[in-house]
Amino acid sequence: MDFKNILICAPMAGVSDHPFRVMARRFGADLCVSEMISSVAMHYEDKKTASLAKIEGDDTPLSIQIFGHDPEIMAKSAYQLSSGTYKHTQGDILPVAIDINMGCPVKKIVNSGDGSALMRDLPLCKKIISECVNASRVPVTVKMRAGWDKSSINCVELAKIAEDAGASAITIHARTRSQMYEPSANWEIIKMVKDAVAIPVIGNGDIFSAEDAKNMIAQTGCDSVMVGRGAMGNPFIFEQIRAILNGEEYSLPSVEKRLNTAREQLTMLAHEKGERVGVCEARKHLAWYTKGMRFSSGARGMINSVCTLDDVNKVIDFLMESANI
Numbered sequence: 057m058d059f060k061n062i063l064i065c066a067p068m069a070g071v072s073d074h075p076f077r078v079m080a081r082r083f084g085a086d087l088c089v090s091e092m093i094s095s096v097a098m099h100y101e102d103k104k105t106a107s108l109a110k111i112e113g114d115d116t117p118l119s120i121q122i123f124g125h126d127p128e129i130m131a132k133s134a135y136q137l138s139s140g141t142y143k144h145t146q147g148d149i150l151p152v153a154i155d156i157n158m159g160c161p162v163k164k165i166v167n168s169g170d171g172s173a174l175m176r177d178l179p180l181c182k183k184i185i186s187e188c189v190n191a192s193r194v195p196v197t198v199k200m201r202a203g204w205d206k207s208s209i210n211c212v213e214l215a216k217i218a219e220d221a222g223a224s225a226i227t228i229h230a231r232t233r234s235q236m237y238e239p240s241a242n243w244e245i246i247k248m249v250k251d252a253v254a255i256p257v258i259g260n261g262d263i264f265s266a267e268d269a270k271n272m273i274a275q276t277g278c279d280s281v282m283v284g285r286g287a288m289g290n291p292f293i294f295e296q297i298r299a300i301l302n303g304e305e306y307s308l309p310s311v312e313k314r315l316n317t318a319r320e321q322l323t324m325l326a327h328e329k330g331e332r333v334g335v336c337e338a339r340k341h342l343a344w345y346t347k348g349m350r351f352s353s354g355a356r357g358m359i360n361s362v363c364t365l366d367d368v369n370k371v372i373d374f375l376m377e378s379a380n381i
Contacts, residue, residue: 057087057117057194057195057224059197059224059225059258059279060256060279060280061280062086062280063084063085063280063294063298064085064086064088064089064227064280064281064282065077065080065081065087065088065283065287065294066282066287067089067090067091067121067155067157067199068091068284068285068288069160070337071091071288072088072089072090072091073091073325073328073329073337074112074115074324074328075321075322075324075325075328076287076321076341077115077118078115078321078324079291079317079320079321080287080294081114081115083291083293083294084294084297084298085283085287085294086117087117087119087152088115088119089118089155089282090108090109090118090119090120090151091121092122092123092157092160093105093108093120093121093122093123093133093137094122095124095126095130095132095133096126096129098122098129098133098136098137098142099129099133103144106142106143106144106145107144109137109142109145110144110145111145111149111150111151112149116149117151117152118151118152119151119152119155119197120137120153120155121154121155121156121199122134122137122154122155122156122157122188123157123160123165123170123171124170124184125168125169125170125173125174125180127180127184127186128187130184130187131188131190131191132191134154134188134191134192134196135193138191138192138193138194139193150193150194151194152195153194153195153196153197153225154188154192154194154197155196155197155198155199155227156188156199156223157170157171157199158171158172158174158175158198158199158214159171159172159175159199159200159201159229159233160172161201171233172200172201172204172233173204173233175201175203175208175211176204178210178213178214178217181214181217182217182221185198185217185218185223186222189221189222189223190222195224195225196222196223196224197224197226197258198218198223198225198227199227199260200214200215200218200226200227201228201229201231201232201233202229202230202231202242202245203232203233204232204233204234205232205233205234206232206234208232209245211228211245211248211249212249215249215253215257216252216253218255219253219254219255224256225255225256225279226249226253226257226258227257227260228245228246228257228259228260229241229260230242230243230244230245230246230260230261230262237285241261241262243259243261243262243272243275243276246259246261246272246276247275247276247277250276250277250278250279251277256279256280257276257278258278258280258281258282259272259273259276259280259282260281260282260283260284262286263281263283263284263293263297265286265293265296266297266299266306267300269281269283269297269300269301270300270301273301281297283297288341288344289314289318289342289344289346289347290344290345291317292308292309292313292314296308311349311375311376311379312379312381314345314349315346315375317345318345318372319368319369319372321341322334322338322341322342322365322368323368325337325338326338326368331365332363334365335362335363335364335365335367335368338368339360339362342359342368342371342372343356343360346375349375349379350378350379351374351375351378352375354378355371355375358370
């Protein structure tokens with residue numbers, strides 16, 4: 057897998073599931089990354105984790121992201137996923153890469169010593185990356201943050217460690233763990249990493265428009281761009297970014313296009329996860345798709361109370377009628 061000049065849909069727990077990725081691909085994402093998968097849960101053959109690791113025929117190329125802090129267990133996960141030997145998910149479709157999560161800032165993750173907590177122990181990071189690279193049948197990438205906090209910005213050091221350990225690419229989210237998702241990302245951090253290593257560097261953080269992606273590349277020299285929150289309810293951002301990078305004009309999606317895309321994604325979600333679970337998850341996606349849309353404020357209560365797929369379709373039909381579609 058070449059990690060240069062591609063648009064990547066970010067791994068987001070509880071968001072970037074199969075239906076979400078299908079829409080991202082349709083509108084121009086070159087690579088998607090799975091929701092993060094617990095190496096410990098894999099070790100104990102958890103069935104829910106197995107479902108997260110399953111790759112469908114319409115979901116390639118896919119990188120699978122793993123998290124944990126035990127080098128041996130992480131390496132075992134990297135091998136099983138890259139070779140298609142993980143219980144319950146054996147098959148011919150393999151990921152194109154294994155991504156190591158060293159950036160998740162969520163409290164329950166870092167309290168277990170995982171995610172961005174790893175950036176406080178660089179020798180452990182080196183061991184995890186080395187063992188995963190040695191075990192994996194596909195390239196290994198590393199996703200990190202700027203550091204733990206403003207007094208310990210060590211992403212350049214970790215990037216060099218990752219490169220020396222055999223990582224094929226690095227994704228840098230230009231915030232520290234203590235910043236979570238506020239304030240604005242400091243893209244200068246991405247440039248520092250890009251200047252320090254020879255392997256591809258993927259920029260991540262505050263890409264909410266095509267212009268943001270163009271500016272990030274210009275300011276940092278990053279090889280590729282990863283879009284996370286900017287793609288929520290907006291898979292169209294990928295085709296917009298591709299257009300502006302090619303010097304082409306683009307137009308924002310019509311209300312009809314947004315609603316029809318939402319209907320297709322949420323129908324798929326309900327069918328895959330079951331109506332009860334799927335529709336509960338559909339609420340947030342529908343809110344994202346309709347944000348800023350005329351009459352959407354009047355539908356907010358309807359969105360928050362949908363319980364069936366029929367309810368979801370009624371909300372979409374209401375918005376269609378309100379827009380005279």
